[in-house]
Amino acid sequence: MRVILQRVAQASVKIDEKKISEIKNGLLLLVGFKDGDGQKEIDHLTHKVANVRVFSDEDGKMNLNIKQTGGAILSVSQFTLYAATRKGNRPSFTEAQAPELAEKNYHLFDMALKSEGLKVSEGVFGANMQVELVNDGPVTIIYDTEND
Template sequence: MRVVLQRVKEAKVEIEGQIKGQIGPGYMLLVGFTEGDDNQDIDYLVRKIIGARLFSDEAGKMNLSIGQVGGAILSISQFTLYAAVKKGNRPSFTAAQTPALAEPNYLEFNQKLRQAGLIVEEGIFGADMQVSLVNDGPVTIIYESPKK
């Protein structure tokens, strides 16, 4: 499992011209799954994301978590995080988890973030989405679950 986290001042996702999800300060997450990812991977990355200290404290140091600052999350499914690009010019996505497995994993990931007390907005799995954001910092972190 791979998550690209961007600390944002605001972010939104639109589908067919309609806003599906929108947040103020918090994280915009691009979330991808590969074959073999399961609840252990989800739990690991939920712990990492809710515990990440990426917001500034009164001294200006990144020392506060998203929960401590009352931030929200915009979560976007992103199978292209597992693109293989070493050969040729057209990426291969064979390392991405099949949609039949990835969609329930994505929904479970979002639900576990909500159970941790966070506001989570999301896109629609498999939809053509337009995502916009104002990156804060910029701060961009790539998280991956441990290899089995």
């Protein structure tokens, strides 16, 4: 499981020019699953995301997590996080989890974040989305359960 986490001043998702989700200060998560990912990986990255200290305290140091700031999360599924790019010019997505299982895991991940008391907005799984964001910092962190 991979999650690209970006601290944002704002972020939104549009489909066919219609805004379907929007947050102000918080985290934009791009979320991908590979074959074999399941509840263990979801639990691990839920803990990481809920507790990562990337928000500034009164001294300007990144010491606060999203729970402490009252920020929100915008979670967007993105199977292309598992693109294989070693050969040729066209990425292969054979490592990405089958859509039916990935969709189930994506919703389980978002529910797990909500069970942590977090405000979570979502994109639409499998849709062609336009994601807009203002990266705050910029702060971008890559989580990969194979490396954590």
